[in-house]
Amino acid sequence: MEAGILITYTLLFVSLxxxxxxxxxxxxxxxxxxMIGAAERNxxxxxxxxxxxxxxxxxxxVAGTLRSLLALRYPAEKFEILVVDDxxxxxxxxxxxxxxxxxxxxxxxxxxxxxxxxxxxxxNLALANTKAELIGCLDADSIVEADxxxxxxxxxxxxxxxxxxxGIHVRKPQTLLQHMQKVEYRLSIFNRFMLAAxxxxxxxxxxxxxxxxxxxxxxxxxxxxxxxxxxxxALRIQKAGHLIANAPGAVVHTTAPRTFRTLFxxxxxxxxxxxxxxxxxxxxxxxxxxxxxxxxxxxxxLISVGxxxxxxxxxxxxxxxxxxxxxxxxxxxxxxxxxxxGLFYVNTSALWFLVVAAVAMVLIxxxxxxxxxxxRRRPPLGTPLFLLFYSFLAPLWLSAxxxxxxxxxxxxxx
Amino acid sequence: xxxxxVSTRTARWSSYAIAFVITAxxxxxxxxxxxxxxxxxxxxxxxxxDEISTDILSLETQFDLLEEHSCADIAxxxxxxxxxxxxxxxxxxxxxxxxxxxxxxxxxxxxxxxLEIKDYLLMKQxxxxxxxxxxFILYFYSNKGDCxxxxxxxxxxxxxxxxxxxxxxxxxxxxxxxxxxxxxxxxINDVEATxxxxxxxxxVINNKTYxxxxxxxxxxxxxxxxxxxxxxxxxxxxxxxxxK
Numbered sequence: 001m002e003a004g005i006l007i008t009y010t011l012l013f014v015s016l017x018x019x020x021x022x023x024x025x026x027x028x029x030x031x032x033x034x035m036i037g038a039a040e041r042n043x044x045x046x047x048x049x050x051x052x053x054x055x056x057x058x059x060x061x062v063a064g065t066l067r068s069l070l071a072l073r074y075p076a077e078k079f080e081i082l083v084v085d086d087x088x089x090x091x092x093x094x095x096x097x098x099x100x101x102x103x104x105x106x107x108x109x110x111x112x113x114x115x116x117x118x119x120x121x122x123x124n125l126a127l128a129n130t131k132a133e134l135i136g137c138l139d140a141d142s143i144v145e146a147d148x149x150x151x152x153x154x155x156x157x158x159x160x161x162x163x164x165x166x167g168i169h170v171r172k173p174q175t176l177l178q179h180m181q182k183v184e185y186r187l188s189i190f191n192r193f194m195l196a197a198x199x200x201x202x203x204x205x206x207x208x209x210x211x212x213x214x215x216x217x218x219x220x221x222x223x224x225x226x227x228x229x230x231x232x233x234a235l236r237i238q239k240a241g242h243l244i245a246n247a248p249g250a251v252v253h254t255t256a257p258r259t260f261r262t263l264f265x266x267x268x269x270x271x272x273x274x275x276x277x278x279x280x281x282x283x284x285x286x287x288x289x290x291x292x293x294x295x296x297x298x299x300x301x302l303i304s305v306g307x308x309x310x311x312x313x314x315x316x317x318x319x320x321x322x323x324x325x326x327x328x329x330x331x332x333x334x335x336x337x338x339x340x341x342g343l344f345y346v347n348t349s350a351l352w353f354l355v356v357a358a359v360a361m362v363l364i365x366x367x368x369x370x371x372x373x374x375x376r377r378r379p380p381l382g383t384p385l386f387l388l389f390y391s392f393l394a395p396l397w398l399s400a401x402x403x404x405x406x407x408x409x410x411x412x413x414x
Numbered sequence: 415x416x417x418x419x420v421s422t423r424t425a426r427w428s429s430y431a432i433a434f435v436i437t438a439x440x441x442x443x444x445x446x447x448x449x450x451x452x453x454x455x456x457x458x459x460x461x462x463x464d465e466i467s468t469d470i471l472s473l474e475t476q477f478d479l480l481e482e483h484s485c486a487d488i489a490x491x492x493x494x495x496x497x498x499x500x501x502x503x504x505x506x507x508x509x510x511x512x513x514x515x516x517x518x519x520x521x522x523x524x525x526x527x528x529l530e531i532k533d534y535l536l537m538k539q540x541x542x543x544x545x546x547x548x549x550f551i552l553y554f555y556s557n558k559g560d561c562x563x564x565x566x567x568x569x570x571x572x573x574x575x576x577x578x579x580x581x582x583x584x585x586x587x588x589x590x591x592x593x594x595x596x597x598x599x600x601x602i603n604d605v606e607a608t609x610x611x612x613x614x615x616x617x618v619i620n621n622k623t624y625x626x627x628x629x630x631x632x633x634x635x636x637x638x639x640x641x642x643x644x645x646x647x648x649x650x651x652x653x654x655x656x657x658k
Binding site: 009013016017020021024025028029030155164193196197198199200238243245246247248249288290291292293295296325328329332333334335337340344345348349350352353354357 | 417418419423424425426429430432433434436437440441443444445447448451452455458503504507511563566567570571574627629630
């Protein structure tokens with residue numbers, strides 16, 4: 001067997017293994033889960049919460065974000081909103097100030113303004129200015145559903161839990177790319193839920209992750225984290241031995257990039273941050289001390305980056321060779337190739353069956369993501385598009401991020 | 415919607431093992447299914463070859479009875495050309511699949527070559543007795559890597575030609591196949607596989623051997639009789655002489 005085929009089968013095995021592992025774990029955990037009390041909580045026992053909205057040039061979206069926060073079902077005296085304008089050049093600060101002055105009976109809204117220093121500095125400013133027990137973050141391009149905070153707060157009853165992530169959905173998808181991302185986010189709902197259930201979450205995403213403020217202070221606050229402070233903080237929490245839980249019922253709607261250019265930049269940053277942080281925390285890899293995170297989740301997440309790039313390059317390489325051959329043949333013979341029809345010519349290679357199996361497994365996980373996130377198994381309408389095309393898009397930013405990570409170029413937020 | 419599951423991050427080795435076993439089973443199923451369908455194809459080819467053998471035997475018997483029957487009873491357009499070319503196309507496809515059992519494929523190809531030679535000889539005899547003028551092309555190729563592009567292209571040209579002229583009888587042979595009848599045919603026609611005396615692909619047309627890739631225009635120039643053959647109304651059938 002040639003080396004290329006051997007590598008292909010090995011990577012397919014690893015990818016399929018991870019999908020199967022998550023599915024098996026899901027079924028196991030579901031049968032033995034320790035439910036967080038769903039009963040209504042006495043308001044007096046609820047922890048105080050500060051939600052930080054770090055902003056940079058968000059004059060158009062910050063109002064919607066703040067309105068959704070003000071609509072949260074949570075005792076007003078235990079809830080405050082801290083808007084941190086991180087050196088915006090537009091009217092973000094003034095838009096936010098209107099909420100500060102117009103909300104007397106609602107939760108306190110405080111607005112801070114500082115020189116631009118990055119999201120982690122905005123979070124740290126808010127951390128220094130609040131006495132709340134929990135501190136959350138909500139990016140200014142996201143809105144929350146009314147009971148989201150209540151669902152998250154009760155997970156903190158478990159003293160081991162240092163952070164809780166929400167169920168993130170794409171907000172009003174319009175373009176084809178946004179519809180594909182909606183499917184991807186459903187898959188992420190499943191992954192995030194399962195990684196948390198395995199004690200292996202390594203991201204506390206910007207849209208409405210909530211932290212135990214005392215733990216964050218103990219850990220020294222947020223760091224730059226290669227422009228992915230949410231990943232760096234999660235890894236630091238894991239290192240310290242705390243748990244990161246996921247509450248998929250705490251629904252957050254976030255605005256997904258509309259164009260390929262913005263999506264590419266966003267994903268390049270995410271992947272770059274993952275690769276650099278994984279390198280910084282490389283001692284976790286294959287380390288039993290970190291359980292599933294060190295033994296399987298981080299190693300396979302790293303391998304998946306290489307797998308995506310490998311399959312993309314291999315498909316492109318052989319596709320280009322095949323096209324060049326067809327072109328040369330047409331040139332020399334003047335005859336256009338005719339495809340074979342009939343059952344006899346249907347591709348029944350083992351590789352093809354395995355690719356179909358892997359895609360089917362992804363479809364199952366998307367359906368489970370829908371079940372976990374919405375209560376219905378039906379996958380989003382954009383699922384066929386996602387399954388057909390996304391694997392050809394993702395390697396573009398995976399490759400760009402890998403090159404940047406190797407060269408340590410750094411990435412910009414926008 | 416699911417409620418949060420909070421648990422420690424301790425690895426459960428049983429989950430790892432179960433996932434490994436399931437993944438291995440999926441792999442095993444994929445390989446088994448692939449082998450199963452490959453065997454089914456080989457069985458199809460074998461069945462087609464059996465049918466062709468029967469047809470040839472039938473034709474031979476008809477030929478023996480010629481003295482008692484008119485030539486009109488032996489149609490020049492037997493089912494054989496399309497059946498043979500279809501078989502050639504299927505064998506060619508099987509050869510392109512990595513999963514195919516090579517030994518079995520070689521055996522099928524040998525049998526296919528013999529059937530082609532028998533059909534060729536029989537049609538020559540029928541032509542002589544019945545005063546028919548069938549047009550034959552013998553095509554020799556190699557799969558050893560010494561004729562990859564040229565042989566593939568020649569295969570396309572001949573396939574296209576056979577679609578255009580359904581009455582044209584094209585017989586394709588793997589030059590390196592160890593079949594004594596085939597080697598005799600090669601020897602009779604003085605086909606040389608290597609330059610300077612020869613070089614594959616090679617075409618034997620009207621008892622003359624032509625080396626190197628020949629385009630449709632080249633062949634039409636070599637074979638003016640083609641003009642006398644009826645052209646196909648539609649050329650959509652997936653016939654092939656070999657090697658696509």
